[in-house]
Amino acid sequence: MVLSNRLRHWYLQNKRDLPWRKTHETYHIWLSEIMLQQTRIEQGLPYYNKFIEAYPSVFELAKAPLDEVLKLWQGLGYYSRARNLHETAKYVAFECKGKFPDTYKGLLKLKGVGDYTASAIASICYNEPVAVVDGNVYRVLSRIFGIDTPINSTSGVKEFKELAQELLDKKDPATYNQTIMEFGALHCKPQNPKCEICPFNDKCLALKNDRIKELPVKIKKAKIKNRYFNYLVFNFETDKTILEKRSGKGIWNGLYQFPLVESNKLVDKIELLELDDFKNSIIETHLEIELFNEVPVVHKLSHQHLFTRFWLINSNSEYENTLHLQEVINYPVPVLIENFLNEYLPDAYK
Numbered sequence: 001m002v003l004s005n006r007l008r009h010w011y012l013q014n015k016r017d018l019p020w021r022k023t024h025e026t027y028h029i030w031l032s033e034i035m036l037q038q039t040r041i042e043q044g045l046p047y048y049n050k051f052i053e054a055y056p057s058v059f060e061l062a063k064a065p066l067d068e069v070l071k072l073w074q075g076l077g078y079y080s081r082a083r084n085l086h087e088t089a090k091y092v093a094f095e096c097k098g099k100f101p102d103t104y105k106g107l108l109k110l111k112g113v114g115d116y117t118a119s120a121i122a123s124i125c126y127n128e129p130v131a132v133v134d135g136n137v138y139r140v141l142s143r144i145f146g147i148d149t150p151i152n153s154t155s156g157v158k159e160f161k162e163l164a165q166e167l168l169d170k171k172d173p174a175t176y177n178q179t180i181m182e183f184g185a186l187h188c189k190p191q192n193p194k195c196e197i198c199p200f201n202d203k204c205l206a207l208k209n210d211r212i213k214e215l216p217v218k219i220k221k222a223k224i225k226n227r228y229f230n231y232l233v234f235n236f237e238t239d240k241t242i243l244e245k246r247s248g249k250g251i252w253n254g255l256y257q258f259p260l261v262e263s264n265k266l267v268d269k270i271e272l273l274e275l276d277d278f279k280n281s282i283i284e285t286h287l288e289i290e291l292f293n294e295v296p297v298v299h300k301l302s303h304q305h306l307f308t309r310f311w312l313i314n315s316n317s318e319y320e321n322t323l324h325l326q327e328v329i330n331y332p333v334p335v336l337i338e339n340f341l342n343e344y345l346p347d348a349y350k
Contacts, residue, residue, distance in 0.1 A: 007179045034113075091111070
């Protein structure tokens with residue numbers, strides 16, 4: 001109870017004014033929680049506002065074309081969240097008549113909803129006493145209680161969930177869950193936490209034992225893989241180009257891109273022409289090819305770094321499925337390509 005009371009006092013003085021904290025409407029809470037998975041509030045807030053404006057209820061979101069949803073999501077990353085969001089919206093709207101499940105166990109059955117998201121929605125919307133455990137909660141608990149079990153291990157997930165559930169204010173789980181997450185985000189931060197004015201500096205074992213920088217413990221990720229992308233940006237005499245939709249289980253499934261040739265290293269023009277994937281993408285032998293960016297754009301994802309070059313190709317041949325260059329901005333594309341388009345077609349983005 002000491003933990004809960006101190007947190008509540010801190011929260012009343014420091015909590016941020018956020019739109020989803022002004023409602024218990026499940027659609028709004030669900031939308032915010034999906035968006036904030038692996039995303040900082042500062043980055044996610046503008047997207048939340050855009051989605052609420054475009055889709056005021058789950059019915060509007062369910063009726064929207066997936067491409068439109070992905071376009072609105074563009075730049076937020078982890079696009080599987082947007083696809084799951086759309087699938088769940090359709091399920092809730094058409095199968096459940098707009099009513100979300102009202103229990104933790106029921107929410108877990110929704111696509112894209114795991115333990116954390118189900119706990120957050122169930123506690124905030126339905127006052128169900130289930131504890132949330134996100135990155136902020138892991139950090140707060142591991143430091144205060146001096147726990148060095150890796151947070152991304154099976155035993156760690158179980159240990160922290162049990163501790164969080166034990167500490168939960170069962171009478172007001174909604175406020176408590178939001179409080180401990182906010183405390184981790186604003187006060188007990190990964191870098192430069194405010195230990196000198198912390199309400200727990202008399203209790204915190206990490207502070208007492210000089211282990212603030214060591215906790216929480218996390219098992220190191222797999223080695224980062226480098227990949228080399230060569231995008232072929234066609235410009236036909238009719239000011240048209242080629243855009244393709246990505247498919248499969250890899251990154252950016254469902255987004256659009258220019259024809260892609262992947263190599264095992266950075267290649268020059270002569271090496272590019274010799275690649276089988278390049279030859280398979282081209283129906284002519286004499287082309288005007290110009291490298292747009294000599295220095296590759298390095299796009300960093302969680303487990304891979306993409307070294308990317310854009311090759312401008314002028315052609316007077318006939319290709320299938322072309323579209324006007326200015327239309328490209330209407331399609332959902334990875335932020336990597338959007339940044340290129342901002343530079344390549346600046347007038348289209350005015």
